[in-house]
Amino acid sequence: MRVLVPFDAAEPKTRLSDVFDRRERAEFAYAMLEDVLEAVRESGEEPELLATAPLADERDFSVPVAVDDRPLSPAINDVLAGADEPVAVVMADLALARPIDLRRLVDVDEEVVAVPGRGGGTNALVIRHPEFRVDYHGVSFRDHREIAARIGAEFTAFDSHRLATDVDERSDLVELLLHGEGHAADWLDAAGFRLAETGGRVTVQRTDGSDSERLK
Numbered sequence: 228m229r230v231l232v233p234f235d236a237a238e239p240k241t242r243l244s245d246v247f248d249r250r251e252r253a254e255f256a257y258a259m260l261e262d263v264l265e266a267v268r269e270s271g272e273e274p275e276l277l278a279t280a281p282l283a284d285e286r287d288f289s290v291p292v293a294v295d296d297r298p299l300s301p302a303i304n305d306v307l308a309g310a311d312e313p314v315a316v317v318m319a320d321l322a323l324a325r326p327i328d329l330r331r332l333v334d335v336d337e338e339v340v341a342v343p344g345r346g347g348g349t350n351a352l353v354i355r356h357p358e359f360r361v362d363y364h365g366v367s368f369r370d371h372r373e374i375a376a377r378i379g380a381e382f383t384a385f386d387s388h389r390l391a392t393d394v395d396e397r398s399d400l401v402e403l404l405l406h407g408e409g410h411a412a413d414w415l416d417a418a419g420f421r422l423a424e425t426g427g428r429v430t431v432q433r434t435d436g437s438d439s440e441r442l443k
């Protein structure tokens with residue numbers, strides 16, 4: 228099985244601009260990427276990075292890197308069109324992913340297996356049907372289910388709290404501080420982020436108070 232990990236190396240994690248400055252967004256995105264690549268590798272598969280630009284500072288994760296500056300869906304669909312084996316797509320912001328979660332996912336023997344993300348997206352796909360093509364962004368989980376139905380492919384949703392947690396927004400950082408054990412969780416801790424009980428849902432705050440300045 229080929230396992231693609233798409234990565235926006237040019238302008239990562241813009242929805243975290245209210246929490247991190249630009250340099251921090253990049254550092255955090257690379258920390259999550261490293262977690263995902265390690266989890267894929269330890270699950271027994273070989274990840275392939277599909278990046279929008281060469282990696283910053285000549286970073287080397289010892290994985291093959293294909294640079295394709297097209298938007299996400301055409302870049303993935305190009306690989307799917309030429310694939311002669313099953314293809315998995317695992318997003319680079321699944322910082323809670325463990326090897327066992329990914330192993331269980333790729334072991335589900337259906338034509339299309341999809342992990343729903345928070346807020347309607349698709350955090351991971353395993354594709355064994357030759358005609359299936361992706362359509363990311365918007366309510367992509369629903370779109371992928373519909374695409375599978377249209378081509379007559381079996382479709383299964385894979386239920387996993389860890390794989391369903393894509394870290395896009397400030398509120399997602401709560402899950403990472405609570406359940407994370409890898410590079411991204413360590414980075415967040417070292418940057419001074421802590422869980423905060425402010426009534427209602429738990430939030431995150433930076434111990435030096437700099438994030439509340441940024442939120443004003």
Ligand SMILES: Nc1nc2c(ncn2[C@@H]2O[C@H](COP(=O)(O)OP(=O)(O)OP(=O)(O)O)[C@@H](O)[C@H]2O)c(=O)[nH]1
Nearest residue numbers: 233234235240241242277278279298299318319320
């Ligand atoms: N190859 C490739 N990967 C992308 C592209 N856009 C996003 N990604 C990656 O796809 C995954 C999901 O991306 P999103 O959460 O939608 O976008 P993001 O860039 O991480 O964050 P935002 O800028 O906040 O939307 C992440 O692993 C991104 O790095 C793209 O155009 N090409």
Ligand SMILES: C[C@H](OP(=O)(O)O)C(=O)O
Nearest residue numbers: 348349350363364365367
């Ligand atoms: C790529 C996109 O990610 P999201 O914007 O939902 O995090 C999707 O899953 O369709």
